[in-house]
Amino acid sequence: MSNIKITCVVVDDEPMALNLVESYVEKTPFLVLKKKCSSAIEALEFIKEESVDLLFLDIQMPDLTGIEFSKMLPKETRVIFTTAFDHYALEGFKVEALDYLLKPFDYAEFLVAANKANTWFELIKGKKENTVSSEKEFLFVKSEYKQLRIKLADVLYFEGLKDYIKIWLKDNPKPILTLMSLKSLEGELPATQFMRVHRSFIVSLKNVDVIERSQIIINKQRITVSEQYKPKFLEFINNNSL
Numbered sequence: 001m002s003n004i005k006i007t008c009v010v011v012d013d014e015p016m017a018l019n020l021v022e023s024y025v026e027k028t029p030f031l032v033l034k035k036k037c038s039s040a041i042e043a044l045e046f047i048k049e050e051s052v053d054l055l056f057l058d059i060q061m062p063d064l065t066g067i068e069f070s071k072m073l074p075k076e077t078r079v080i081f082t083t084a085f086d087h088y089a090l091e092g093f094k095v096e097a098l099d100y101l102l103k104p105f106d107y108a109e110f111l112v113a114a115n116k117a118n119t120w121f122e123l124i125k126g127k128k129e130n131t132v133s134s135e136k137e138f139l140f141v142k143s144e145y146k147q148l149r150i151k152l153a154d155v156l157y158f159e160g161l162k163d164y165i166k167i168w169l170k171d172n173p174k175p176i177l178t179l180m181s182l183k184s185l186e187g188e189l190p191a192t193q194f195m196r197v198h199r200s201f202i203v204s205l206k207n208v209d210v211i212e213r214s215q216i217i218i219n220k221q222r223i224t225v226s227e228q229y230k231p232k233f234l235e236f237i238n239n240n241s242l
Contacts, residue, residue, distance in 0.1 A: 012058040040069035
């Protein structure tokens with residue numbers, strides 16, 4: 001049996017449909033519901049802040065359709081469409097949806113689609129686990145119309161500012177500014193070297209100088225570890241303490 005957990009969001013402008021899919025998610029052991037949204041706009045705002053594996057996404061919605069929304073998602077977030085109209089199947093295929101549920105559908109049909117997602121994520125997450133992430137030594141980032149090669153060993157921490165990131169480096173008093181979100185950057189960094197400790201900060205673990213209560217000190221800069229990220233950070237401390 002799979003041990004992976006798939007985080008998901010349910011999006012539908014019909015309250016009954018929204019509640020039904022929510023109930024299906026909650027009875028499926030490997031799915032973890034992060035949020036239910038009554039519009040694609042609401043879901044888009046949530047996904048800007050939170051990393052999500054899977055969306056159960058209605059297609060026909062006001063303001064922004066499910067198809068349009070799916071084209072805005074991070075590459076690691078996958079979609080299972082839910083709709084009352086079967087002529088959207090081809091469009092769903094074009095945006096690489098994992099599956100397509102035609103309303104009204106029961107739990108057995110839902111579970112078939114969910115199991116497809118489970119198989120897909122097992123494969124992808126398995127590949128990531130078998131990759132030696134520590135081998136990555138640098139990143140290329142775009143800054144001031146140039147592609148800069150950043151050595152990860154030189155990074156102290158990343159600071160998020162809305163749609164931009166400040167990259168603070170050793171022996172460099174001024175940060176490098178690049179147009180990128182912390183959420184998208186997080187997936188590119190070796191998990192053994194970097195950890196998100198706040199909605200606005202990802203730190204280099206090996207460059208932490210001092211840990212003082214709920215704060216990290218790196219190069220005299222104090223960074224607060226927020227409640228959301230504290231359990232993972234405490235686990236890191238416990239695993240590396242004498």
